[in-house]
Amino acid sequence: MQHPTSRSAVFPSGLPGGRCCARLSDMGARTVPQPPVWLPPALLALAVTLTDVAGAQLWRDELATWSAATRPLGDLVRLAGTIDAATGPYYLLMHLWVAGAGDSVAALRLPAVLAMTTTAALTALLGARLYGRPAGLLAGLLFALLPSTSRYGQEARPYALATVLAVLATLVLVTAVAPSPEGRRTGDRIRWAGYAAALAALGLTHLVALTLLPAHAVAVLVARRRHPDRRILGPWLLALVPMVLLVGPLVWVAHGQHARQLDWVDPARPADLAALAGGLTQSGVVGGLLVGLAALGAATVGRSALLPGLAVLLPVLLVFAVGVLVPLWVPRYLVFVVPFGCLLAGVALAGVPFLPALTIVALAGTLGLPAQAALRRTHEWPRSAVVDYAGAAEIVADGQRPSDAVVYSPRESWLFLDLGLAYHLGDNRPQDVLVTASPARRGDLWAAECARPAPCLTDADRVWLVLAGRHDDPLAAVPGAKGEALRDGRMVEQVWHPSGLTVALVRR
Template sequence: MRLPDWAYRAVWLWPALATLVVTGIQPDRAPLWRDELATWSAASRPVGDLLRLVGNIDAVNGAYYLLMHAWIAVLGDSVLALRLPSALAMAGTAAFTTVLGGRLFGPRVGLLGGLLLAVLPSTSRFGQEARPYALVTLLAVLATLLLVRALHRPAWPCWLGYAATIAALGLANLFAVSLLAGHAVAVLLDRRDQHRRGGVPARWVRDGVPARWLVAVGAAGLVLVPLAVLGRSQQGRQLDWVGRPGLAALVGLPGSVVQAGIVGGLLFGLAAVGAASRGRWGAVLGLTVLLPAALLFVAGQLTPLFVPRYLVFVVPFGALLAAATLAPLRLPAALAIVLAAGVIGAPEQAALRRTHESPRTAPVDYPAAVRIIAAHRQPGDGILYAPRDGWAFLDLAIAYYLPAGRPRDVLLAQDQVRRADLWATECAQPERCLEPVDRLWLLVWGEHADPLAGVPASRADPLRARFGVDRRWTVPGLTVALLTPRPARR
């Protein structure tokens, strides 16, 4: 079955629209999760305060935060507004993936690859998240498309665009520059392929393909080296929660990246066949998937770095290789397999729209906790958070979901903006800070029968001495308690 001419010309449009439709289903149903609260906290600050922040932590996301700062200034900071750039970036990724597949393997592969990408759970997950991963994926595919064009027509404007895109890719996520391992293979195999076609390596050398690629990469490196140095100095604090990966983590990587085990296994299997059967560019795309994964695993043995979502930028290349395996089938049969992949991933699609936490069975419902506090608060109430120094960001959640009229943060000594950090500083003597409060709200991470059991002893002891638990509520992932003064002893 041959596609009509108009479909060939606009073949990229259908995967882009499909991605917008899929990511547009309940995009704001899941509450902002911890990383997204960090995005909001950073991007909503004045530029000067934002730059001070990235000097202390999260420098590797500084460019994304600046982009989101400008976005928020125009469209606001609702959940939908915060996540919309990622949805648009994923739609752009699907379009570029289709174009790349069409250039390398033909329009049918491009179309199938773009549509397959659209229905993957990872596309919805990162297309509905206020973090840079969708933008990183877009830039990775664009950089590869520009490299293909530069290899075909090695003029300096092509290489300049490629260098700029690699620099932007690194600014969005430094690890994504590992994409260059696959690109280096592409440059080397391009020479070998030309040699087989009739001794054209002279043109390859005369046009300066290897030199121009190295210059482009070097120019991007000049931009990224200072960021890498600063990011490395912050790594211990920023990734202190990351453990060393074992063999099970490596085996489960396709499912972790695609956000669904069965779908990840299916994609990996189809992609392996495509990599083995599609010649030079099949091998290049296969290595563009495998080499970053191997680098992440090896680096994770040496330093805290193994975070599977850092590899989401390789998913479009896997989708294209899988599509290359499906392309010889009749188009209805190939599309049916793409649809089947979407159906298999439907349970994960539904789950990620309830929560972005991992595992999906452990949601954290910040809005539900806020509704309880808002319904029962009184003037003069205070609030206390436990923990305050971890990655729960309970105070940021309350600040976001209850922007006006929230209880006073009684232990606050220095807020995040003044501290140029993602965390606030609490007063060193909680007994004194608690003195002017008669009613105190307590928001604790986790669900506890005794809310004070989740509070550090240095805070819990003065609380027990003065307050008793008047009421307690639990919502998914959180405990909310109202503390009132104990009756005076006679």
């Protein structure tokens, strides 16, 4: 199929470009009823993300979500003021969700499943709005099959919600700047109000996702230039006000927590850009295929690629530029740009007959199968680095006695050893004798321990020692005063090595 070149270079939305992929010759007769363009991608995404949704056990970040979401509201507010303000609104949402749905692995991940399912549907709608039904349908189907859709659709973290809100805000913006019939000012106000709400929700869910705003600003300016008789810039600026009022204080508090929250992140390097596509899609080969298709789609439609192209490039370049100076470059923070890459890929796929295009989409899904299988084993990276919290908890549960104690090393670690056992054992875990203040009481993700461990261990005849990593001599691996107190008059009775951890039973 040849893309038309003689049509007006203006979208129905008032953005540059045209419905370049309005139909395919082999899509079937016009008399055959077609399902809504969003339905097949949504059903496919739902089926894929629900498949073995509880296969991988909660990993460290999800344990932090569980810890925050299960705290009383007062403790949750204290946590946001201490270390995790940027994620505080998401934790509040999960607090309300857990109160009704419970805290099983599947229940914790279901909001992300629904978010990615909705993202696939909205991607198809946005693609159909900008480039025609075939491009939208193929873009949504491709997004549904990406390993990253499963990865973040099966994780109790805010990235899936940020992704759906990024696409929703963009779709509402495209609708809002579209020329409307005379007398439809009420409809315009409703659309701009919807955009303001989506944008505010996006900022509250994921601050980094607001790097999408420059792409929206360019789209608004282009639409204003093409339609000088319409009020576009003023309503757009007004729609930013709720976001500024709600997100501004959050940014201020989060800025003060930046050093502690991201102390594990290295400065960005040029090589990180080359690896980004594989990191975002969770598969190097699938990422390469997506970039190739997106580049082909952008070259095909030229200026029509402005909005989705900038929605990918500007957030990436902005986060990279900031990440060179301060710790910020984490590929998963940019997962919200993936649907926009799929839009451009959908344009490229719509330029060939439908069955070959579907074959390419299926090929992308097939190439991603190894990554799909791996992410359902663990969310750790690399995929071989499984941290088996459930296995450690089972070992302790099978051998513990009522008077046993438990000690973790290291305590203030991003592995959250204590949260892992707390999730799997609940109140049936051994007494944490070194704790002087719980994470909830401190408004933190970690507990405070005895400054002098020896007196706190005096009455502990049997101690379950849980360590990060594999250690053949567990007592020697515990540093400082805690290690000295454990080694004083005690010996190791038995050692287990669940993946990524060491569990030792220590007795007098």
